[in-house]
Amino acid sequence: MTNQISPLLQSVEFDAEGFMTDPNAWTPEIGSAIAQALGITLTDRHWLVINFARQEFAATGQPPTLRKITKSTPVDTKEIYQLFPGGPAKTAARIAGLGKPTGCI
Amino acid sequence: MKTLLILGAGTGGTMTANQMARHLDPTEWKIIIVDRDENHYYQPGFLFIPFGIYTSGDVIKPKRNFLPPQVEMIFSDIELIEPDENRVRLTRQNRVIHYDYLVIATGTHLVPEETPGMVDGGWRKNVFDFYSVDGATALNRFLKFWKGGRMVVNVVEMPIKCPVAPLEFIFLADWFFHQRGIRDKVEIIFATPLPGAFTKPRASAILGNMLSERQIRLESEFNIMEVDAGNNLIRSYDNREIPYDVLVTVPTNMGADVIERSGMGDELNYVPVNKHTLQSQRWENVWVIGDASNAPTSKAGSVAHFQLEILIENLLRHMEGLDPLPKFDGHANCFIESGFEKGILIDFNYDVEPLPGKFPLPGFGPFSLLKESPVNHWGKMMFRWIYWNVLLKGEEMPFESQMSMAGKWS
Structure with a gap:
């Protein structure tokens, strides 16, 4: 975490890997604050992904995979790596206040 | 007369047909199994073909040999599954099969076309897969006379069939080049989207050590964007480039096209199931065994085998109006x-x-x-x-x- 941590995050609980422990406690403001702490300034394109991740979690109980995000939103794989550097599915889930995507076996 | 229809006669489908033939009364039930390929492939054997340990003859036998006589085997592509109508359309003679129970065992397939540049230029010349008989055989021809250079082994994305196979390939390659006396002329690099050698932490640490002991470089969290066949290099989304003399790829794995056409799959064409009962999440008379399901366990024959007993019990229970038992633990x-x-x-x-x-x-x-x-x-x-x-x-x-x-x- 390179930037200063917003006071908003001080009352939020995170697990050891930095994922929120309670997805229901999430608000868009908390999402922005997490992003800021990760050095990401959220744009409309980011929100497309974050909102989709929230919807998908509400419907299935799981954060979406990278492929699910790129198949279901206008954001393609190349762009999502620019929006969420590192592991995009993981970073997007973190900002969206969701758990770590189960991903691979 | 009732019908149990099994789609796919690979490991899972064949085992299911054999077991159900023992349990179901042939005067009441007809068992039909459909597959497009007359050959049964011993897929774990593909790994040994590039190194000349097995040949294609060791891993192929006729499917019919492994099915009991009372099971009707149809060789055909599947046009469409219509689970709301309990009906499957085949391409061969436009045959339509109505079923009472459906077991989907259509597996997972390689889709090298998902990666830009993969099948251009270098495909099967200095870009190979080893998850198919053709790919493994072509790689054998290449490696037999290779003078050495840089070999890059790349997993495109997870999940893949038999997730340990890329590591086995690397360990065998290390041994093979030693045997050929050219190990000092070969550089081996393993580029994987995973954070380490394998998915599970304890095993990943041990397998990671085995890579470094063998002087194999691990390039982790490498998500391939494209194969640049003109320049013989692979490029990741975060703009890392790895040049190769030979690229051994594990392409994107996806479920069968017919699953997508029939609107039954997730984003990778795997059928969503209850991961403990193996019943479809949407249709109670549709069940899935092996690689074709989205159950979050390894895609491997051993898993299909461990699922078998639970699938059979649950099918028989369901036929008697009982609830399925949530017994599959992902073993x-x-x-x-x-x-x-x-x-x-x-x-x-x-x-x-x-x-x-x-x-x-x-x-x-x-x-x-x-x-x-x-x-x-x-x-x-x-x-x-x-x-x-x-x-x-x-x-x-x-x-x-x-x-x-x-x-x-x-």
Whole structure:
């Protein structure tokens, strides 16, 4: 975490890997604050992904995979790596206040 | 007359047909199995073809040999599955089959076209896969006379069939180049989207050490964007470039096209199931075995085998109006070839990662878990015989379907 941590995050609980422990406690403001702490300034394109991740979690109980995000939103794989550097599915889930995507076996 | 229809006659479908033929009364039930390919492939054997240990003849036999006479085998592509109508359309003679129960066993397939540049220029010249007979055979021809250089092994994305196979390929390649006396002329790099050598932490650490002992470079979290065949390099989304002389790729894996056409799959064409009962999440008379489902366990023959007993019991229960039992625990068991006639065995499930110990008899083995041993290697070599003669027929194996913690050290 390179930037200063917003006071908003001080009352939020995170697990050891930095994922929120309670997805229901999430608000868009908390999402922005997490992003800021990760050095990401959220744009409309980011929100497309974050909102989709929230919807998908509400419907299935799981954060979406990278492929699910790129198949279901206008954001393609190349762009999502620019929006969420590192592991995009993981970073997007973190900002969206969701758990770590189960991903691979 | 009622119909049990099985789509796919690979490991899962063939075992299901054999078992159900024993349980269902032939005066009441007709069992039909459909597959487009007349050959049955012993897929674990593909790994050995590039190194000349097996040839294609060792891994192919006619499908019909492994099915009982009362099962009707149809060789055809599947046009469409219509689960709301309990109906499947085949391409051959436009045949339509109405079913009472459907078991989907259509597996997972390689889709190299998903990666830009993969099938251009270098495909099967200096870009190979080893998850198909053709790819493995072409790679064998290439490696036989290769003078050395840089070999890059790349996993495109997870999940893949048999997730330990890329590591086994690397260990065998290391051994093979030693045997050929050119190991000092070969650089081996493993580029994977995973953060380490494998998916599960304990096994990943041990396997990672085995890579460094063998001077194999691990390039982790490498998500390939494209193959630049003109310049012989692969490029990741975060703009890392790895040049290669030969690229051994594990392409994107996806479920069958017909699953997508029929609107039954997830984003990778895998059928969503209850991961403990193997019943479809949407249609109560549709069940899935093996790689075709989205169950979050390894895509491997051992998993299909552990699912079998639970699938059969649940089908029979459902036919009697009883609820399915949530007994499948994600159990997987893999022999990992490590070269020089040694191997490792790992055993794990949804909740418990691979642990050291002895298997299947606690304290005795003969197999050692998470540890290299010659016995593990011979177990793997014996397995081909067991596969053809015992496993496909759905005979009893000396392993429990559910994972056991006995004899393991946590």
